[in-house]
Amino acid sequence: MKKYDKTTLRLFKSQIIRFLTLVLMLFISVSFMTGIGESQSKIQSSLTQYYQTQNIPDFILKSHSQTGFSQEQIQLLQNSYGEDNVMPIFSFDTKVNDDMYRVYKYDIENSKINILEVVEGEYPKTSNEIMVERHKDKLKSFKVGDQVTIMGQTFTVSGIVQNPLLINKYAEPSNFVDESLDYVVYISNLTMLPMPNTDVYISLEDRTLFNHFSSDYKSNIDNQIQVLQSDDVTVLSLYQNYGLYALNEYAIKVGNIGAIFSVFFMLVTILVVFSTMTRLFDEERGQIACLKTLGYSSFRIISKYILFVVLATILGGLGAFGVGTWLTNVLYSTFNIQFVMPQSIQGVTFIRYVIIISVYIVTTFLVTLFTGLNVTKNRPATLLLPKSPPIGRRTLLEKIPFIWNRLSFKYKSSFRNVFLFRSRFFMTLISIIGATILVFSGLGLLDCAVALGEVSSIIYISIFLIVFAALLSALVIYNLSNINISERKREIATLMVLGYTNSEVTGYIYREIYIISIIAAILGVPCGVGFLYFLFNYISFGAVSSINWWSYILAPLATIFFTFISTLLLRHKIVKTDMNASLKSVE
Amino acid sequence: MSYLKLQHVKKVYTSLAGNYCALDDINFELDKGKFVVILGPSGAGKTTLLNLLGGMDSATEGEIIVGGKDIAHYDKKQLTLYRRQDVGFVFQFYNLMPNLTALENVELATEICKDAHDPKTILENIGLGDRLKYFPAQLSGGEQQRVSIARAIAKNASMLLCDEPTGALDYNTGKNVLKILYDVSKSQDKLVIVVTHNQALKDMADEVINIKNGKIDSIICNENPKPIMEIEW
Numbered sequence: 171m172k173k174y175d176k177t178t179l180r181l182f183k184s185q186i187i188r189f190l191t192l193v194l195m196l197f198i199s200v201s202f203m204t205g206i207g208e209s210q211s212k213i214q215s216s217l218t219q220y221y222q223t224q225n226i227p228d229f230i231l232k233s234h235s236q237t238g239f240s241q242e243q244i245q246l247l248q249n250s251y252g253e254d255n256v257m258p259i260f261s262f263d264t265k266v267n268d269d270m271y272r273v274y275k276y277d278i279e280n281s282k283i284n285i286l287e288v289v290e291g292e293y294p295k296t297s298n299e300i301m302v303e304r305h306k307d308k309l310k311s312f313k314v315g316d317q318v319t320i321m322g323q324t325f326t327v328s329g330i331v332q333n334p335l336l337i338n339k340y341a342e343p344s345n346f347v348d349e350s351l352d353y354v355v356y357i358s359n360l361t362m363l364p365m366p367n368t369d370v371y372i373s374l375e376d377r378t379l380f381n382h383f384s385s386d387y388k389s390n391i392d393n394q395i396q397v398l399q400s401d402d403v404t405v406l407s408l409y410q411n412y413g414l415y416a417l418n419e420y421a422i423k424v425g426n427i428g429a430i431f432s433v434f435f436m437l438v439t440i441l442v443v444f445s446t447m448t449r450l451f452d453e454e455r456g457q458i459a460c461l462k463t464l465g466y467s468s469f470r471i472i473s474k475y476i477l478f479v480v481l482a483t484i485l486g487g488l489g490a491f492g493v494g495t496w497l498t499n500v501l502y503s504t505f506n507i508q509f510v511m512p513q514s515i516q517g518v519t520f521i522r523y524v525i526i527i528s529v530y531i532v533t534t535f536l537v538t539l540f541t542g543l544n545v546t547k548n549r550p551a552t553l554l555l556p557k558s559p560p561i562g563r564r565t566l567l568e569k570i571p572f573i574w575n576r577l578s579f580k581y582k583s584s585f586r587n588v589f590l591f592r593s594r595f596f597m598t599l600i601s602i603i604g605a606t607i608l609v610f611s612g613l614g615l616l617d618c619a620v621a622l623g624e625v626s627s628i629i630y631i632s633i634f635l636i637v638f639a640a641l642l643s644a645l646v647i648y649n650l651s652n653i654n655i656s657e658r659k660r661e662i663a664t665l666m667v668l669g670y671t672n673s674e675v676t677g678y679i680y681r682e683i684y685i686i687s688i689i690a691a692i693l694g695v696p697c698g699v700g701f702l703y704f705l706f707n708y709i710s711f712g713a714v715s716s717i718n719w720w721s722y723i724l725a726p727l728a729t730i731f732f733t734f735i736s737t738l739l740l741r742h743k744i745v746k747t748d749m750n751a752s753l754k755s756v757e
Numbered sequence: 758m759s760y761l762k763l764q765h766v767k768k769v770y771t772s773l774a775g776n777y778c779a780l781d782d783i784n785f786e787l788d789k790g791k792f793v794v795i796l797g798p799s800g801a802g803k804t805t806l807l808n809l810l811g812g813m814d815s816a817t818e819g820e821i822i823v824g825g826k827d828i829a830h831y832d833k834k835q836l837t838l839y840r841r842q843d844v845g846f847v848f849q850f851y852n853l854m855p856n857l858t859a860l861e862n863v864e865l866a867t868e869i870c871k872d873a874h875d876p877k878t879i880l881e882n883i884g885l886g887d888r889l890k891y892f893p894a895q896l897s898g899g900e901q902q903r904v905s906i907a908r909a910i911a912k913n914a915s916m917l918l919c920d921e922p923t924g925a926l927d928y929n930t931g932k933n934v935l936k937i938l939y940d941v942s943k944s945q946d947k948l949v950i951v952v953t954h955n956q957a958l959k960d961m962a963d964e965v966i967n968i969k970n971g972k973i974d975s976i977i978c979n980e981n982p983k984p985i986m987e988i989e990w
Contacts, residue, residue: 579861579868586856664852667813668866668908669841671834749813750804 174466177457178474188446188656189482191649195642196486196530197493199439202638203432204490204523205497206631210425211522212498212515213505214382217418220512221380224285224334226414227257227371228380228391234402238366251372257283258367260360266320269310269352273320275360283371284334286356290314291329294358299328303354306339306510310352320355321362331356337413337510372398383408383418417509420627424501426709427615427631431608434701435642436530438604442646444537445597447479449653451545458546459553472542479534487527494523501630508626565589584681598650599690602729605643606694607701610725612636614702617721618712628711640728647729648736651683655743662747672745679744680737687733691726698725758825759786760915760948761810766819766829768805779805781971783819787950787964789915792942792982794959795952797968803952804920806968810950811844811918812836824915841870845909847919847938851901853893859904860889866908879911880904883937899930906937910945917941919951928990935961936985957990 182189220226231247233239239258247256260275278286278301279293289304291314300318305311312318312327319325333354374380379387391407398405408414451458461471505511545553565585568574574582588595616632655662658679665675699714706712766783769776780802787793797803808814809821809829815836816829828839845866846852853862860876867873880889883903893901902922909917919938923931935951939961942949951958959965960983967974 579857579864582861583854583856590856660852661854664854665865666837667811667840667846667852669837669839669869671837674869750808 174470174474177461178477181454181474181478185450185478187652188450188649189478191645191652192443192446192479192482193486193489195439195442195645195649196483197489198486198638198642198645199435200487200490200523200526200530201493201497202435202634202642203428203526204494205501206424206428206634207432207522207526208494208498208519209501210421210428211519212502213421213424214418215515216502216512217414217421218380218382219515220334221414222377224287225283225373225377226334226408227283227373228408229370229372229394229398230335230406231370231372231398232404232406233366233368233370234404236366237364238368239370244367244370247370247372252375254282255373255375257281257371259369259371260365261368263349263351264321266318270349271320272351272354273360274354274356275365276356276358278356278358283373286331286333289330289332291327294328297359298323298325300325300358301329301331301356302327303336303356304330304332304510306336308350308352309354312353318355320357321360323361325355325357332510335411335413337512338416339508339510380408382421383415413509417505417511420505423709423711424627424631427628427635427705430705430708431611431635434604434608435638438601438608438642438646439530440533440537441597441604442601442649443479443534444541445594445601446649446653447475447538448541448597449594449657450475450478451541453657455545455553459550462546462550462553468543468546471546472539475542476535476538479538480531483527483530483534487530490527491523497634501634504630505626580678580681583678584685587682588685595686598686599693601646601650602643602687602690603694603697605639605646605732606691606725606729607698608639609636609643609728610694610698610721611702611705612639613721613725614698614714614717615705615712617718618706618716621716622712640732643729644732644735647687647732648739651680651733651736651740652743654683655679655740659747662744663749666747666749676737676741676744683733683737684730687729691729694729695722695726760789760824761787762820762822764820764822766809766821767817768802768809768814769817779971780809780816783973785966785973785976787948789948790942790946791948791963792939792961793948793950793964793966794962795950795966795968796954796956796959797974798954801968802971803954803968805971807918807920807950807952810916811846812839842912843914843916845912845914845917847902847905847909847917847922849921849924851893851898851905851925853901853904853908855893858890858892859885859896859900859907862893862904863908863911867911870912870914872913874911874913876907876911879907883907883910897930898926899933902926902930902934903937906934906941910941910947915947917947917949919949921953922951923953923955932985932988939985955990957988961985961988 231239238260244256244258257276262273264271264273286301288301291301294300302312302318303309311330314327314329316327317324318327336354374390379390381387388409391409395405395407458471462468499514502511502514566589567577567585577585612632612635615635616629619628619632662675662679665678670678699717702712702717703714706714763783763785766780767778768780769778783806795803795806805814809816810823812828812831813836815831819829820827821829823839823843828836831839853859854865857865859880863876863880867876877889880886883906885900885903885907888896888900888904891900893904896904902925906922909919917938922934922938926934935958938949938951941947942963951962959977960979963979963982965977965979967977
C-alpha cells in the first residue's frame with residue numbers, strides 16, 4: 171500500500187461519524203425518492219395490467235327506453251366495434267326483505283368483457299346457481315352455498331366475485347341509485363319477462379391505448395362518446411368510474427407529492443454534503459498544505475475526499491434499494507384500505523433507482539471537486555494559517571454597547587461565531603430550515619388529509635413523509651453539530667485547561683448550535699407555510715387553513731428536540747477531548 | 758514549607774502495546790517567586806511532568822503537594838477546580854480563542870476565578886493597551902503570546918506553567934516574552950515554571966531541573982542568574 175493511501179484510510183477512520191451520517195442521509199433520501207417515486211408507476215402499471223387481463227369495458231351504454239337496446243342497435247354496435255367487444259346486459263334493482271339488490275343478468279361464464287375475478291367458490295354449474303359481489307364497506311355479501319330468492323326464484327350461491335368496475339370500497343357501485351345497494355348478484359339463468367338489454371358494455375379492440383388513462387386514450391374516448399351518445403342513451407366511460415379513475419388520480423397525486431418532496435430532500439441532502447465537505451476541507455487545511463509542498467497535485471489531494479463522498483453515496487444508495495422497494499410495496503398495500511387493489515406488477519424497475527443514485531453521485535462528486543479546488547488553489551503558506559474571522563468585522567449587536575457590554579463573553583463568542591462566519595452560518599441555517607420545512611409539510615399534509623376525510627393514499631404518504639423527514643432532519647442536525655464540535659477541538663481543550671467544567675464547556679459549544687437551531691426552527695414555519703401553499707396549488711389538494719395549530723408548534727419543537735438529542739449524544743465527544751493532543755500544535 | 762513539593766512521583770501510561778513509564782521517582786521542591794526551567798530533550802518526560810503539575814492528568818504514584826494540598830490523586834472535578842484557581846498556562850501555540858478579542862480572551866479566564874486581576878490593567882502593563890479590541894488573527898505571534906501570558910497572570914494564580922513559550926517566536930520576541938515571565942515571578946511573587954529543550958535558558962533560571970529518560974538527572978540552583986537580555990542562543 172502506498173503511504174498516500176494510508177492517509178486516505180486515516181481520513182475514513184478519523185471522520186467515521188461524518189462518513190456514517192453522510193451514508194445514512196443518502197440512504198434516507200434515496201429510499202424516500204425511489205420509494206415514493208416508484209409508487210405511482212407501480213399503481214399505474216398494475217392498473218393497466220388489470221384493465222387488460224380483466225378486459226374492462228371502455229364504455230357502458232345505458233338505455234333510457236323501456237324496451238332497452240334493440241337487436242338492430244346492438245347489431246350496429248357490433249359492426250363498428252367487433253362482435254366480441256360488445257356485450258348486452260340486463261340489469262335492474264330490486265328489493266328483497268328490505269335489502270336492495272342489484273342484479274346483472276348475462277352469460278357470466280362465457281363473457282369475454284369485464285371478466286369477474288372469482289374470490290371464492292366457482293362459476294355456476296347448474297341453472298339455479300348465481301355469483302355474488304364480495305363484501306365491501308356497506309355492501310353485504312353471502313357465503314358460498316347460501317340460498318337467495320330473487321323475483322320468486324331461489325338460487326344457490328356458487329361463488330363470490332370481484333367486479334373490476336367496483337374496486338372502490340366506499341363509493342356506491344352506481345350513481346343511478348338513490349338508495350344504497352346491499353347486494354350485487356350475477357345471474358346467468360333468470361326466467362322472467364321482459365328482459366330488455368338495459369346496458370351494453372363495449373371494449374375497444376386496441377387494449378394498449380388505455381395505458382393508465384393516457385392522453386391519447388382520453389381524446390379517443392371523448393370522440394367516441396360524441397358518436398355513441400343520443401337522447402335515450404347515456405354513455406359512461408372509465409372516467410366516471412369511482413374505482414379505476416379515482417385510483418389513477420390518487421397515483422398521480424402520490425407521484426406529484428413525491429416529486430416535489432424528492433426535489434426538496436435532494437436539495438437539503440446536497441446542501442448538507444456541500445457544507446460537510448467545505449468544513450472538512452477547512453479542517454484539513456494543514457494536511458493539504460503539507461501534501462501540496464510535497465508536490466502532490468490538487469486532483470490527487472482532492473481524490474481522497476471524492477472517494478469519501480462517492481463511497482458514502484454508493485453505500486447509502488445500495489442500502490436504499492431494499493427500503494425503497496419496501497416503501498413502494500407498503501404504500502401500494504395502503505391503497506387496499508380504500509380500494510380492492512389489482513394484483514401488483516411483480517418485479518422491480520431499476521431505472522428510476524439507477525437514475526436517482528447516478529444524479530446523487532454526479533452532484534456529490536462535483537460539489538466535492540469544486541469545494542476542493544477552491545481550497546487547493548491557495549498557496550501552502552496561506553493554508554498553514556488557520557482560518558480566522560474577517561478582520562475588523564463586527565456583528566451588528568456590537569454596535570449597541572448598551573446590550574453588548576452586558577453580555578458575558580460566552581454569548582459574545584457565540585454571536586460572533588454565528589454571525590461572522592456568514593457562509594457557514596447560512597449553510598447550517600438553510601439546511602436546518604429545510605429539514606424543519608419537510609417535517610412541517612408532512613404534518614400539514616396529514617392535517618389536510620384528515621380534514622378532507624382521505625383514507626388511504628394521502629394519510630399514509632404524509633406519515634411516511636413525516637418519518638423520513640424527521641430522520642433526515644435528525645441526521646442533518648446531528649451531522650452539523652458533530653462538525654461544529656470537531657472544528658472546535660482546540661477551543662474546547664483551551665477552555666478545559668483554563669478550568670472550565672464539563673457543563674460550562676458543553677454550554678459554550680452548544681450555545682451556538684442552539685442559537686442556529688432555534689432561529690431555523692422559527693423561520694422554518696413560515697417557509698413551510700409558503701412551501702405548502704405552493705404544494706397544495708400544485709397537487710390541487712388541501713389548504714393552508716386546514717393545518718392544525720399544533721403542527722405549527724410540533725415542527726419547530728421537533729427541530730429543537732433533534733438538536734437536544736444530537737447534543738446529548740455528542741456530549742461525550744466534548745467531555746473526552748484530549749487536552750494535550752489538541753493543544754500541541756496548530757493543525 | 759515549599760509551595761510545590763513532589764515526592765516519588767511516577768507516571769505510567771497503560772496501552773494495548775504494554776506499559777510505558779513516562780516519569781519515575783521524581784522529587785523536588787520549589788518556592789514562590791522563583792523562575793524555574795525544566796530542561797530536557799524531546800521525549801524525556803517534560804510535558805508529562807507539566808501535565809501533572811497543571812492538573813491535566815493524574816499521577817500513578819507519589820505526591821504532588823501544591824500550597825499544602827496533594828493534587829496527585831485528585832478526581833476530574835477537583836482537577837478542574839484546581840486548574841481554574843491555582844494555575845496559569847502559557848502554551849507554545851498561544852491557544853487563544855479566535856473569535857474573542859485580546860481583552861475578551863483574558864476575561865475568558867478571569868470570569869471564572871476569584872480574586873482575579875483586572876484584565877484591562879494586565880494587558881496595559883504588558884504593553885498591549887492599544888490592542889485590546891484586536892482579534893488574535895490581527896496580532897503578531899509575540900503579541901498573541903503576550904495575550905496568552907496576560908491571561909495566565911490575570912487569573913492571579915500562584916503558579917504559571919509555560920510549555921515552550923518561545924517555541925513559535927523569533928529570537929528577539931522570544932527574549933521579550935521570557936523577560937516578562939521572569940519579571941512576573943519577581944514582582945508578583947509567583948512560581949514560574951518554563952518547560953523547554955533550549956539549553957540557553959538554563960543560565961537565566963533560579964533553578965534548573967534536568968530531566969532524562971523520565972528521571973531527574975540533576976537540579977541546579979543559580980545563585981546569580983544572568984539577565985535575560987545577556988543570554989544568546
